Amino acid sequence: MKLFELLDSPVQLIMYDLDGTLVDSAPDLATALDKMLIELNLPEAGNEKARLWVGNGIPSLVKRALADDMMGDQPGVVEEGIFAKALERFKHHYAIEVGQHSALYPGVFTFLSQIHKAGIRQAVVTNKSEIFTNPLLKRMGIDHFFELSVGGDSLNEQKPHPLPLQHTMKHFDCNTQNSLMIGDSSNDVKAARAADVKVVGLPYGYNHGEPIESAHPDLVIDSLTDLL
Incomplete structure (x- = not known):
């Protein structure tokens, strides 16, 4: 997997944004x-x-x-x-x-499935309210891939603050060397930078009309499957 070329240590945890990254909501x-x-x-x-x-x-x-x-x-x-x-x-x-008109972006299900089969832990770290996050994941048929979901109101801070990422890494007993963030917005990049985590950007999401490249993630890909 190209994924393994991103970090110095083997990837043990991938954290994903939700809206604009996994789901067109x-x-x-x-x-x-x-x-x-x-x-x-x-x-x-x-x-x-x-x-x-x-x-x-x-x-x-x-x-x-x-x-x-x-x-x-x-x-x-x-x-x-x-x-x-x-x-x-x-x-x-x-x-x-919620979930009635949404759709997974191309390649998302394939990627999540392959990562799951590889034994890499997966979590959703979103600014979406917690009460809507799990219903959306379930209606999209991808909830079983994630061991943890952190919503925008789950903690005292939300992205771009690093706390949601730090909380997630601690939950899985992972660290900045073996964890990766994937998102579509500057909030995802800023949170990852503040948490000292590598971050991959996707260009098709909701970055307030700005290209994700302007946030300077470590890598920009057209589809999650580009990492396979």
């Missing part, structure tokens, strides 16, 4: 956002805007939709009372929509 998120916005008598956002706003967790996504602006999650932009109501309505709709 933007259609579900966009549908839930638009239903929320309609209830609040606001213009629908649509799929393309949802793709730009994904990546920093559901609270940021909702605030960006309310403001119709990428900077909507900054302090003071969205009134807290409106946000609280909107967040509740989004969660209601997303609980129904």
Whole structure:
């Protein structure tokens, strides 16, 4: 496997981002956002805007939709009372929509299966809320590949903070020399750098409209199967 050329030590753990890395989940998120916005008598956002706003967790996504602006999650932009109501309505709709319109990216199932057969441990480290992470993995038919999933609200910090990666490595008794992060956004690269972990970037995800190359991961690949 080309995977083994990335690290000085044999790979024992791979940590994956979820949205935009393993699963194209933007259609579900966009549908839930638009239903929320309609209830609040606001213009629908649509799929393309949802793709730009994904990546920093559901609270940021909702605030960006309310403001119709990428900077909507900054302090003071969205009134807290409106946000609280909107967040509740989004969660209601997303609980129904999660996994309904999503799809695995090409090569994902093959790669996860091969890594599983090779005995390498696998974990999801996402900024997605924990209550939606496992249902999405299950509906995509890939939950059995992962021994651990860490959501954006599982710990006191989320990516780009290194804590989720550090927590995951500790869980598996692995270290920075035998662990790898794979993701599609600058948050994944920043978290990996802060945790001193090698990181592979994928160009097809939701990096707020910016090419993943601009985040300077250790390697950029077109598909996970390029590592086989």
